[in-house]
Amino acid sequence: MGYKEFVEYRQRMNDKILKEGGLNTKRFFALDSNVYRDGELSAKTKEMMGLVASLVLRCNDCILYHLDRCIEHGYSNEEIYEAMEVALIVGGSITIPHLRYAYEMIDEIRREKKISG
Numbered sequence: 001m002g003y004k005e006f007v008e009y010r011q012r013m014n015d016k017i018l019k020e021g022g023l024n025t026k027r028f029f030a031l032d033s034n035v036y037r038d039g040e041l042s043a044k045t046k047e048m049m050g051l052v053a054s055l056v057l058r059c060n061d062c063i064l065y066h067l068d069r070c071i072e073h074g075y076s077n078e079e080i081y082e083a084m085e086v087a088l089i090v091g092g093s094i095t096i097p098h099l100r101y102a103y104e105m106i107d108e109i110r111r112e113k114k115i116s117g
Contacts, residue, residue, distance in 0.1 A: 003108045006064055036069075044073040048083050051102075055087035058098050064105050071109050077117035080106060 001009065018026060036046045047069040054062035070080055084102060088095055110117050 003064065003068070003105060003112050006061070007068075010061070010065070044070075044075070047073055048075065048079075051080070052083055052087045052090070055084060055095050055098050055102065056091035058091070058095060060098060060101050063098060063102050067102060067105055068109055071106070071113065071115055071117075077106060 014029070018029060021029075036050065037043055039046075041049075047066055051063065051066035051070055054066050067080070080102075084099055088099060106117065109115075
């Protein structure tokens, strides 16, 4: 699934989950949104932390989401690549397929949004 399809799918399914899900599901979604807001740490920093955690946990949907947010927050490719090196060290060689995916998606996001890196 490419970037554009992911964004559309994610929005459609989140809308369905929030419409049909129970109170605990809605509370979890709200908590997730609130955690990534500015606080003692900036939202920008938290998104980069989310990206590293997503790589270590090997969740491509999460990787794509946090890459998108990192790019929106203005991180350069070099900054993202450096953070992904942290994920590689923490997660080990099993994260390499997800690094490949992340590198591919960075280019796709930047092309789609017309944001240089």
